[in-house]
Amino acid sequence: xxxxxxxxxxxxxxxxxxxxxxxxxxxxxxxxxxxxxxxxxxxxxxxxxxxxxxxxxxxxxxxxxxxxxxxxxxxxxxxxxxxxxxxxxxxxxxxxxxxxxxxxxxxxxxxxxxxxxxxxxxxxxxxxxxxxxxxxxxxxxxxxxxxxxxxxxxxxxxxxxxxxxxxxxxxxxxxxxxxxxxxxxxxxxxxxxxxxxxxxxxxxxxxxxxxxxxxxxxxxxxxxxxxxxxxxxxxxxxxxxxxxxxxxxxxxxxxxxxxxxxxxxxxxxxxxxxxxxxxxxxxxxxxxxxxxxxxxxxxxxxxxxxxxxxxxxxxxxxxxxxxxxxxxxxxxxxxxxxxxxxxxxxxxxxxxxxxxxxxxxxxxxxxxxxxxxxxx
Amino acid sequence: xxxxxxxxxxxxxxxxxxxxxxxxxxxxxxxxxxxxxxxxxxxxxxxxxxxxxxxxxxxxxxxxxxxxxxxxxxxxxxxxxxxxxxxxxxxxxxxxxxxxxxxxxxxxxxxxxxxxxxxxxxxxxxxxxxxxxxxxxxxxxxxxxxxxxxxxxxxxxxxxxxxxxxxxxxxxxxxxxxxxxxxxxxxxxxx
Numbered sequence: 001x002x003x004x005x006x007x008x009x010x011x012x013x014x015x016x017x018x019x020x021x022x023x024x025x026x027x028x029x030x031x032x033x034x035x036x037x038x039x040x041x042x043x044x045x046x047x048x049x050x051x052x053x054x055x056x057x058x059x060x061x062x063x064x065x066x067x068x069x070x071x072x073x074x075x076x077x078x079x080x081x082x083x084x085x086x087x088x089x090x091x092x093x094x095x096x097x098x099x100x101x102x103x104x105x106x107x108x109x110x111x112x113x114x115x116x117x118x119x120x121x122x123x124x125x126x127x128x129x130x131x132x133x134x135x136x137x138x139x140x141x142x143x144x145x146x147x148x149x150x151x152x153x154x155x156x157x158x159x160x161x162x163x164x165x166x167x168x169x170x171x172x173x174x175x176x177x178x179x180x181x182x183x184x185x186x187x188x189x190x191x192x193x194x195x196x197x198x199x200x201x202x203x204x205x206x207x208x209x210x211x212x213x214x215x216x217x218x219x220x221x222x223x224x225x226x227x228x229x230x231x232x233x234x235x236x237x238x239x240x241x242x243x244x245x246x247x248x249x250x251x252x253x254x255x256x257x258x259x260x261x262x263x264x265x266x267x268x269x270x271x272x273x274x275x276x277x278x279x280x281x282x283x284x285x286x287x288x289x290x291x292x293x294x295x296x297x298x299x300x301x302x303x304x305x306x307x308x309x310x311x312x313x314x315x316x317x318x319x320x321x322x323x324x325x326x327x328x329x330x331x332x333x334x335x336x337x338x339x340x341x342x343x344x345x346x347x348x349x350x351x352x353x354x355x356x357x358x359x360x361x362x363x364x365x366x367x368x369x370x371x372x373x374x375x376x
Numbered sequence: 377x378x379x380x381x382x383x384x385x386x387x388x389x390x391x392x393x394x395x396x397x398x399x400x401x402x403x404x405x406x407x408x409x410x411x412x413x414x415x416x417x418x419x420x421x422x423x424x425x426x427x428x429x430x431x432x433x434x435x436x437x438x439x440x441x442x443x444x445x446x447x448x449x450x451x452x453x454x455x456x457x458x459x460x461x462x463x464x465x466x467x468x469x470x471x472x473x474x475x476x477x478x479x480x481x482x483x484x485x486x487x488x489x490x491x492x493x494x495x496x497x498x499x500x501x502x503x504x505x506x507x508x509x510x511x512x513x514x515x516x517x518x519x520x521x522x523x524x525x526x527x528x529x530x531x532x533x534x535x536x537x538x539x540x541x542x543x544x545x546x547x548x549x550x551x552x553x554x555x556x557x558x559x560x561x562x563x564x565x566x567x
Contacts (some may be wrong), residue, residue, distance in 0.1 A: 005450060011551060011554060011555050011558070015529075042562055043558060043562070044556060046511075046561060046562055049511050050511065050530045050531060051530075053511065053512070053531060054423065055419075055420055055423060056419030056420050056421050056422075056423050057419060057422050057423040057426055058418075058422065059422045059435075059436055059439060060416065060432070060436075061436070061442075063414075063418065063422075063439055063440050064411060064414055064415075066440050067440050067443045067444060068407060068411070121495065150465075237398060376549070
């Protein structure tokens with residue numbers, strides 16, 4: 001054995017992973033090589049100091065209060081849409097409310113880190129404060145009075161903008177909403193438990209940093225429920241609209257028909273019906289048209305074929321949502337396609353997701369959105 | 377980077393059955409029980425985060441995130457008596473994920489998968505590579521991937537196969553990075 005060969009064996013020898021033959025050869029070499037022998041002694045010395053390192057290091061400040069803020073979020077979730085509720089749920093047909101809870105859990109957990117930060121801010125500032133309105137452009141009106149620069153929106157009051165007006169509303173210290181032109185919103189309620197507005201028409205962009213499920217926007221097609229995020233919501237004159245999310249997740253629900261829209265995706269909204277299947281902003285026109293058939297036509301013949309033909313790995317959010325929306329062979333095709341894009345996690349089975357096992361669907365979601373679900 | 381002397385504490389390790397009781401209570405939503413779990417394990421978790429990240433400020437954030445995540449995942453723990461092991465694994469996974477997301481290591485940094493690429497070191501060296509505090513500082517200053525491999529292997533006792541799996545690298549890369557880390561540490565401590 002020469003010195004180069006001894007070098008390559010050094011770590012394995014020190015770590016006890018070299019073969020008996022290699023170890024013997026190594027020992028024979030260092031017996032006659034002072035340099036390699038000294039090298040071995042140095043590594044052993046380093047290992048000795050390393051093993052004496054403290055197993056524990058105390059943080060410079062107590063971290064418990066910050067951690068407890070994060071736990072507050074979790075407990076708040078547990079009061080109404082708890083993990084237990086998710087796991088108790090048994091699929092009994094196309095129950096969108098139930099599947100929605102699965103989504104809620106996955107999404108809420110996924111944005112946990114974001115929420116920790118938000119809760120810190122929320123706890124430090126309090127969530128029950130006035131709704132201040134600032135004119136951004138034109139002449140917004142609260143009730144019958146002009147905002148004239150700044151004003152306060154009180155419970156029950158309408159804030160209206162014309163085609164050339166815009167306003168910003170600071171939502172009780174938990175975020176803000178930019179109110180677009182030709183928009184009408186009403187403050188329906190504001191408390192420590194929830195803040196709720198109605199969007200009758202027009203558009204709002206919301207940035208909320210409070211814990212999830214604290215800020216709600218009612219529309220003619222359902223209710224948007226903030227899960228810690230940034231989003232844009234538009235409603236036309238007949239009550240149809242669109243929800244587009246740019247950060248975090250938003251839940252949208254009507255009469256048990258619920259979706260969760262992640263950042264980078266959007267969802268069509270239909271008055272008196274509810275939300276359509278979410279799709280990525282970059283989804284093809286064919287895919288979007290097919291989804292309209294699946295979501296809103298009584299007999300969407302052939303639409304699943306189009307979805308499968310026009311979808312890619314980037315359309316996972318769409319395929320995942322479609323699983324409980326279709327049945328029989330169509331569901332199997334959707335699942336099998338999604339498996340080719342995102343293999344099922346160890347805990348999930350094909351039969352399980354076909355049977356709409358909530359936990360398995362959640363786990364699969366975590367595979368599709370690892371950067372989010374990591375925080376779960 | 378930190379170079380100040382580290383404050384080292386030794387927290388009495390509670391009995392596993394006691395810990396298991398706290399876990400059960402915490403799982404039911406009892407924050408006081410979870411605080412007891414935090415008090416009993418924070419030193420170990422923080423040490424992991426300091427050494428893996430190389431930054432004390434970041435380690436505080438990571439420690440907070442690890443405990444929040446543990447709280448959220450308590451229902452997934454099958455055996456309450458192995459809470460500590462489970463918590464440390466969870467912490468390692470979370471820190472590695474964060475480092476990867478922050479691109480703290482790259483393919484270039486990873487170097488070659490074969491030990492041939494690692495230069496042998498010659499020269500004078502001391503019998504004692506240095507005091508523990510010097511070693512902590514030197515570990516913090518290692519390149520990210522070498523630091524993580526060194527901490528997991530030499531401090532935490534992981535095998536190369538486990539490290540490779542956790543870090544999504546080849547076993548050979550893990551070995552090469554360990555060799556690199558040891559070499560750099562010796563050079564640093566011999567200055």
